[in-house]
Amino acid sequence: MVGLDKFFTDRLSRTGGKTRKIRGVRPGSLLLFRSFAWIIGAFARQGSLRLNYRGQAEVEFGDGMGPHFRMRLNTLRTIFRIVRNPELGCGESYMDEGWILEQGDLDGFLKMMCRNQDAASLSIPGRALRTAGLLLFRDRRNSPRKSRRNVAHHYDIGNDLYEGFLDEGMNYSCAFFAEPDQPLRDAQLNKLRTTIDRLAVPDGARVLDIGSGWGELTRLIASETGASHVTGVTLAETQRNLARERAATMPANKPDYRLVDYRVHAADNPGAYDRIVSIGMFEHVGAKHFVEYFDAVRRMLADDGQALVHSIMRKERCDTSPWFQKYIFPGGYIPTLQDTVAAAREAGLELAHEPFIHESFHYAEALRRWRQNFNEAWPALDRDRYDPHFRRMWNFYLAGSEAGSDENGLYVGQVLLKKAG
Template sequence: MFPLSHLLSRFVQAGTLTVFDAEGREHVFGGKEPGPLVAFRLHDRKLYRTLFLKADPGLGEAYMDGTLTFGGRDGGPGPNGEAAGAEGLRDFLRLFNVNRFAFVGHPLQSVLKRASKAVKKVTQYNPVGKAQQNVAHHYDLSRELYELFLDEDLQYSCALFAHEGQSLEDAQRNKKRHLAAKLALAPGQRVLDIGCGWGGLALYLAKEHDVHVTGVTLSVEQHRVACERAEKLGLSDKVEFLLKDYRELDGPFDRIVSVGMFEHVGVGHYEEFFAKVKSLLTPDGAAVVHSIGRCTPPSSTGPWLRKYIFPGGYSPSLSEVFTHTEQARLWVTDVEILRLHYAKTLRAWAERFAANRGRVAELYDERFCRMWEFYLICCEMAFAEGNALVFQMQLARDRAALPLTRDYMYAGDASAAGAGTHEDDEAVRLAA
């Protein structure tokens, strides 16, 4: 297994990794410091070289193909009771995050950083047209797939858990209420939802706050579902969904909200994004951007995630974002960092996905199931143990456009008190 064994012996400093090679031989790495106990088996000798040269995307592809499985040599629990299957994957990713600084200062790391920086803007080039192709790759999958693991309103972004043990449905309602409070809405205002998904937030804002909402998406499937929901709720006169790139819109709008879309803009388009947001706002308008980010300096999207899940996607550092809000001469009137909320959200999604795994396999196949397991658990651990976060950034053209204290954000925000269901929320849900 050399040179893979040499790499692993250097990498695993905390916890213990037991590897069963393709011949069934046992190799144990680490154990110097306490940490997760993990065991996996390699079923193909080619993986020795693949995992050494390109662990990303090699590890994810091996898991998808079934040539790397977690647990002992027989596929069951490992030699010390280590978990198998998806739980084994979760433990491995926890082990990875615990040891992720093992190669800091290593010459290979600097080489890899330079290489990723060189291709960063190329992989995130998302002009009009190309952006729609990237969106279709992920969001034009079967609606039923998303219904099998999301909440009933099809909210596909970080929920807001007001207390331990709160349901995913209630936590997603909290998120919608919190965003509405930050928008400081008034009846009759024109609101733009950039990246509206299946329409849940737009419908909620129109129904609860008596505003007129235009939602835009590049997903054909999401647009179809959103329009159906608006018609079913009798809100077609207050909510309009467009299959259109936000860059092709004309304003003005009193409020703009964008949830889970900024990750798909691409670093080379940040200046364009904020300039467009500014041009679409009324002079006293305001916007809220909700996005995944990172607490570390700028980096790049992993090759596996970029290839199989989110082509063109990237989670920015705040330093990358502020540069362009400043260039656009926009006031950043508030920033809130959500830390473990997305880890909880992703854990709930992964559990629901596992409970419906048989149906997912019927819709697609076993390789697809393993791909989505890897995606959901990998992202969960990035928020639970890694450097991922969610930020909500409030923007305005005029410094006096919004109240000067945060009180208004919580006065009417039931999520701050951990509110549960609401009859109007239920009506929106039933249209899903």
């Protein structure tokens, strides 16, 4: 025991970890804490982090620059969970209050950890842990039935939740901010109308929205363009129902909303649409289905039709976080622009315009607004459906997404496509 304790103490000093206090901790627990601290040291070279176990043993990491954070581990189980699968265990333990921040805020803490990812990937514990965690969550195939379950997991939670933190039109995708302090509602309308302008809907056009959500884009297309018929398809029943309710108040040209998988719809509607649009849907199909998705788009397009696909994108390929796979977006995968265009070309489509790029600020700012709105709406939400455990999960999701956008360069891309040849 003494030899192992010295081993991890020596390695803690090599990673910059400084032991601040050790009192009242059993030798076995102290050894486990120090071994865990050695691992955390690989992820905390920049910034300032104090890690303590139940307020007793404490180790400090980082270069002392930037905001200061103190992370308290409340149980030994937390250590085991994070060591076994760091990304999944970190999120689950936060949800269960296995660890809390005694100093600093969650989004800042997660941004600091993102900044340290490159250093961690070069370290022995960092490489070993990332490999172990990701082996449990390889990319999975999404059949129509499984896709329905995946969508229900996130979008059929309840409209009251989304009404609490989204804008009035219930747009659950990146907004386009003309300026940093622009109201969220105005930024969302800016995104929708920019998208419609790029789609250039001709008079008499038949338009399809894949993943139509609560329907505001379809309603704007129906009321502000010369489209003759607008259809939205979704796999979320609560979304479809509310979209129908809102469309019922329109005086004319009401969109048609259908609860159907886009692949099934494609089989029944070859060449049926002059314009196809999809906002925030492509991230859900999974990397193994990229070509299948674009093939469905191609089959539904008229020969002279065009399609616009809007997606969160990353700069480089990366495995999806196992925590996000399990709790937020099962089956999802954030693509690169290169992989998106390559899959479209393989399916028989080509670019009709150079891709439109919207820098990471827009997505990060939307996430900041959503998290603020969510926490302000929290007191009015039904505790039987949205308990404190759910609140911590949702905050971890929104703060983690914001950190990924700010620090890892997640951005939004729109690709305008037509049939090849």
